[in-house]
Amino acid sequence: xxxxxxxxxxxxxxxxxxxxxxxxxxxxxxxxxxxxxxxxxxxxxxxxxxxxxxxxxxxxxxxxxxxxxxxxxxxxxxxxxxxxxxxxxxxxxxxxxxxxxxxxxxxxxxxxxxxxxxxx
Numbered sequence: 501x502x503x504x505x506x507x508x509x510x511x512x513x514x515x516x517x518x519x520x521x522x523x524x525x526x527x528x529x530x531x532x533x534x535x536x537x538x539x540x541x542x543x544x545x546x547x548x549x550x551x552x553x554x555x556x557x558x559x560x561x562x563x564x565x566x567x568x569x570x571x572x573x574x575x576x577x578x579x580x581x582x583x584x585x586x587x588x589x590x591x592x593x594x595x596x597x598x599x600x601x602x603x604x605x606x607x608x609x610x611x612x613x614x615x616x617x618x619x620x
Contacts, residue, residue, distance in 0.1 A: 501568075501572075501573065501576040502550050502551075502552075503577075503580075504552070504573070507535070507543060508543055508546070508547055508552075510530055510531075511526055511530070511540065511543055511544065511547065512547070512552060512566070512570075512573070514526050514529040514530065515553065515564060515565065515566050516566055516569075516570040518565075519565065520556065520563045520564065520565040521563065521564055521565075522561060522562070522563055522564070523537060523540055523541050523544060523561075523562075523564075524537070526540050526544070526564075527540050544564055547564075548564075551567060551568065552566065552567055552568050552573075553565065553566060553567055554566075554567045581593075594611070594615075597611075598611065
């Protein structure tokens with residue numbers, strides 16, 4: 501699966517959070533400094549070509565919605581990270597996160613519970 505650029509990802513986050521949007525809706529949902537309408541329109545066309553979006557003609561404008569669900573993209577992206585940085589080892593990847601100083605005891609217990617629930 502193709503990767504999203506940072507700006508494409510921002511646009512997809514807006515679209516994944518909605519049922520369908522127009523370009524003006526995407527522009528208004530993006531953080532400041534907001535890109536120009538034409539810039540967003542160009543990126544949306546690229547996302548359609550990449551197969552991430554589908555468009556529906558409504559009058560003289562297009563409404564865009566996700567063709568690839570966020571869960572599908574997230575899973576592929578995480579698999580790529582696991583392969584690239586952790587030798588395709590889920591235990592190594594989980595150990596990396598478990599060793600982070602920023603994890604609270606509660607978060608560590610939550611991770612343990614998730615792992616244990618997968619064994620049942």
